Amino acid sequence: MPHDTVLNGGERETKPADGQTSSAVQNSHQSTSTVISRRHLLRGRIxxxxxxxxxxxxxxxxxxxxxxxxxxxxxxxxxxxxxxxxxxxxxxxxxxxxxxxxxxxxxxxxxxxxxxxxxxxxLPLRPVIADNCLPKRGVACQSCRDGCEPMALRFPPQLSSGGRGIALPQLESDLCSGCGGCVAPCPVGAITMVPKANLTPEGA
Ligand code: SF4
Ligand code: SF4
Ligand code: SF4
Missing domain, CATH: 3.30.70.20 (Alpha-Beta Plaits)
Incomplete structure (x- = not known):
């Protein structure tokens, strides 16, 4: 790219690159603006x-x-x-x-x-499993594990009576690639992929 184009409040703004003259930038900017204006007409504001x-x-x-x-x-x-x-x-x-x-x-x-x-x-993402996950409601299910090739989802046995013996999903974060393969198999849509950076250290 001959110049850097950055977003500024939803609009694009052109900055000169090293060695580029201001007139070259202006011409380039006009060209970019023309393209973006056409896009605005066709698709609305960026x-x-x-x-x-x-x-x-x-x-x-x-x-x-x-x-x-x-x-x-x-x-x-x-x-x-x-x-x-x-x-x-x-x-x-x-x-x-x-x-x-x-x-x-x-x-x-x-x-x-x-x-x-x-x-x-x-893909710096990790799955977050919501409370509508079936095992969390006492119904056996391990469908997400079937979609996880890296085997990052485990279902360790629940030994306490509170767990009613139904295994709950647990993420081995170090094995997770962020591929999202666990999302579609979930029959109740309990899994959402979120940026790792948005998670607490325990969740990431
Ligand atoms: S995102 Fe991919 S690797 Fe991570 S738990 Fe889901 S299926 Fe497994
Ligand atoms: S599967 Fe799709 S999103 Fe993933 S690397 Fe290939 S083209 Fe990109
Ligand atoms: S597939 Fe969905 S409902 Fe089943 S264990 Fe995984 S997250 Fe829970």
């Missing part, structure tokens, strides 16, 4: 979603949204169909559609460098 789960290898949100051109390339490339067009036309992950197998097709097709192979881990 408004990045606040809580969307970004595709694997995404830069942190501010940088990601400044680079993503909403070209849909990663959406089309994903063989699992789990990248969907979200608010504002930006791509986001919907684990109800499937799990990420880290095939790198989205990463390799992103020409705007909104995704980067230097981002590690690619």
């Amino acid at each position: 408004k990045p979603p606040a809580d969307a789960l970004l595709p694997p290898w995404s830069h942190p949100p501010t940088l990601f949204y400044s680079r993503c051109s909403r070209c849909d390339a990663c959406i089309t490339a994903c063989p699992e169909r789990l990248i969907v067009r979200g608010d504002g036309g930006f791509p986001q992950i919907d684990f109800r559609q499937g799990e990420c197998d880290f095939c790198r097709k989205c990463l390799e097709i992103c020409e705007d460098h909104a995704l980067s192979g230097e981002v590690n881990p690619p």
